Amino acid sequence: xxxxxxxxxxxxxxxxxxxxxxxxxxxxxxxxxxxxxxxxxxxxxxxxxxxxxxxxxxxxxxxxxxxxxxxxxxxxxxxxxxxxxxxxxxxxxxxxxxxxxxxxxxxxxxxxxxxxxxxxxxxxxxxxxxxxxxxxxxxxxxxxxxxxxxxxxxxxxxxxxxxxxxxxxxxxxxxxxxxxxxxxxxxxxxxxxxxxxxxxxxxxxxxxxxxxxxxxxxxxxxxxxxxxxxxxxxxxxxxxxxxxxxxxxxxxxxxxxxxxxxxxxxxxxxxxxxxxxxxxxxxxxxxxxxxxxxxxxxxxxxxxxxxxxxxxxxxxxxxxxxxxxxxxxxxxxxxxxxxxxxxxxxxxxxxxxxxxxxxxxx
Numbered sequence: 106x107x108x109x110x111x112x113x114x115x116x117x118x119x120x121x122x123x124x125x126x127x128x129x130x131x132x133x134x135x136x137x138x139x140x141x142x143x144x145x146x147x148x149x150x151x152x153x154x155x156x157x158x159x160x161x162x163x164x165x166x167x168x169x170x171x172x173x174x175x176x177x178x179x180x181x182x183x184x185x186x187x188x189x190x191x192x193x194x195x196x197x198x199x200x201x202x203x204x205x206x207x208x209x210x211x212x213x214x215x216x217x218x219x220x221x222x223x224x225x226x227x228x229x230x231x232x233x234x235x236x237x238x239x240x241x242x243x244x245x246x247x248x249x250x251x252x253x254x255x256x257x258x259x260x261x262x263x264x265x266x267x268x269x270x271x272x273x274x275x276x277x278x279x280x281x282x283x284x285x286x287x288x289x290x291x292x293x294x295x296x297x298x299x300x301x302x303x304x305x306x307x308x309x310x311x312x313x314x315x316x317x318x319x320x321x322x323x324x325x326x327x328x329x330x331x332x333x334x335x336x337x338x339x340x341x342x343x344x345x346x347x348x349x350x351x352x353x354x355x356x357x358x359x360x361x362x363x364x365x366x367x368x369x370x371x372x373x374x375x376x377x378x379x380x381x382x383x384x385x386x387x388x389x390x391x392x393x394x395x396x397x398x399x400x401x402x403x404x405x406x407x408x409x410x411x412x413x414x415x416x417x418x419x420x421x422x423x424x425x426x427x428x429x430x431x432x433x434x435x436x437x438x439x440x441x442x443x444x445x446x447x448x449x450x451x452x453x454x455x456x457x458x459x460x461x462x463x464x465x466x467x
Contacts, residue, residue, distance in 0.1 A: 160274060163200075170208040170284045177202045178282060182274040195270035196228065196277050202262035204240065211284040212248055213238045215265060217272050218279035226276060229253045229267035230326070230467070231404075233295075236265045239287055248290070253327065269326050301422040304332035306465050307339070307399035311419040312412070318367040320466040322374055328367065328466040331408075333416055336425035339399040344428050344460045347392060349442045350376050351385030356439030364435050364443075367466065369409035372434035376407070389432045393463040405463040407434035410443040412464060417445050428460040 160182040165175035183197035199215050215236040216225040225234040230253035237248035238256055245263035247256045257264040290296030292310060293303045302310045312331035320328035334342035350357075360375035376383055376390030384391055393407040408416060413433040420426040428447065435443040444459050 160194075160196075163202075165203070168208075168282070168284055170211050171205050172207055174203065174205045174207075176204060176282075178280075180277075180280060183270065185270075194274035196267070196272040196274055197270050198264050198266045199236070199280070199282075200262065200264040201238075201282065204261045204263075206243065208240050208284060209242045210287055211240050212287050213240065213263075214281075214283045214285060216281045217277045218281070219276050220278045226272045228272050229269055231269075231271055236267070238263055238265055248288075248296075269321075298330050300419055304330065304465075305400065305467065306332050306334070306402045306405070308332040308335045308342075308465070309423045311423050311464075312366070312415040314366070318466075320367040320370065322370050324367060324371055330467055331366070331412060331415065332465050332467070333423045333426070334396060334398060334405065334463040334465075340397060342396060342398070342463055344425060344431075344462055345392065346428075346458065346460050347387055347389055348458050349389045349432055350379055351382035351388050351391075352379050354439055355379070355381060357383075357436050361434065361436040364410040366409065366411050366415065369412045369434050369464065370404070370406045370466065372409055372436070373406035376434060376436075389459075389461045390434065392461055393434075396463045402465065404467075405465045407432060407461065408464045409433055410435035413443075413445045416462065416464065417447065420447065426462065430459040432459045432461050 160180050163177045163179040165177050168176060177200075179200040179202075180196060181198045181200070182194045184192055184194050196217060201213065215228075215238070216234055217228060218225055227234055228236055233253060236254055239246045239248050240263075243260065245256050245258035247254050247265075253268050255266045255268060257266065291302075292298035293305055293307075295305055298304060298310045298313060300310055300313060304310050309332065310330055311333050314329050317327040317329050320326050336342050336344065357375050357379050361372045361379075363369070363372050373390045373393055376388075377394055378384065389407050393405055396405040397403060398405065410433045413431060416423060416426065416431075426447065431445045431447065433443045433445065437443055
């Protein structure tokens with residue numbers, strides 16, 4: 106689905122190569138020609154066209170909604186440790202200040218680009234390329250498609266903070282900030298979701314958390330929703346009856362025994378990575394991880410015990426959830442794994458050969 110933003114003619118400027126000794130990336134703001142439609146609501150900033158810009162250095166520039174008032178734009182980086190001595194600086198946040206009241210009611214859209222590509226870099230949540238901030242009459246809020254980003258708001262100033270930043274500073278050469286008329290996005294487009302909505306993966310939303318929960322392959326991310334794979338349409342899911350693992354009598358241990366919401370992804374990776382053939386094709390974990398859905402997303406997994414129970418509780422809102430027994434990704438012992446009976450509200454454990462429904466968290 107295409108997304109239209111409104112803007113003035115872009116002003117393009119190049120930035121020289123950064124010095125290799127610097128751990129932080131040079132940064133300019135640049136627009137991608139032809140990507141946005143014309144409107145008086147928006148403008149692009151072209152920052153410091155002659156020299157490089159370090160993270161932490163604010164640059165002033167007027168945009169369409171601000172008239173003659175210059176906004177101050179300040180990108181900042183953070184260092185994230187890696188395995189051993191590995192680690193990297195990431196674009197962690199962007200502060201925009203000196204915003205006048207003439208910008209009330211607009212969305213600010215922030216994107217980052219590499220040295221030569223016109224494709225925006227992912228900023229957070231692994232795939233989110235736009236940080237969208239709504240100016241709600243002076244109170245700045247993350248637009249409802251920006252789950253995974255928090256916004257600190259004060260008078261005339263906001264800071265967009267990426268919960269799990271993914272754009273390395275060394276890869277960021279260009280940054281755009283634009284303003285457009287405020288847009289409310291559907292759940293499928295990445296906006297706010299309710300149970301029963303079509304999600305970004307083309308499936309059905311079956312769980313909405315009251316507060317974000319730890320999720321992802323290492324539970325280092327935060328999510329709010331759970332989505333079940335659809336059994337109709339393009340690249341539909343089929344509830345197949347398969348063994349739980351390629352090694353049915355060997356215990357995996359704690360890495361596959363998470364029960365709560367947010368542990369299914371990590372459990373599934375432990376199943377697939379089980380020593381001695383856990384990644385065998387046609388098994389519950391492998392099938393779930395291999396699914397891509399209609400929108401080619403790669404973060405599907407086998408739900409944990411509690412995630413599967415939520416799917417059962419919302420079964421009237423999820424198409425095709427009718428088989429008698431479904432696998433969870435939660436191991437109980439080396440011979441048993443937890444499953445859900447569709448004719449009862451309580452999960453049990455059973456020898457490993459039942460039906461599978463893939464889910465995803467975001």
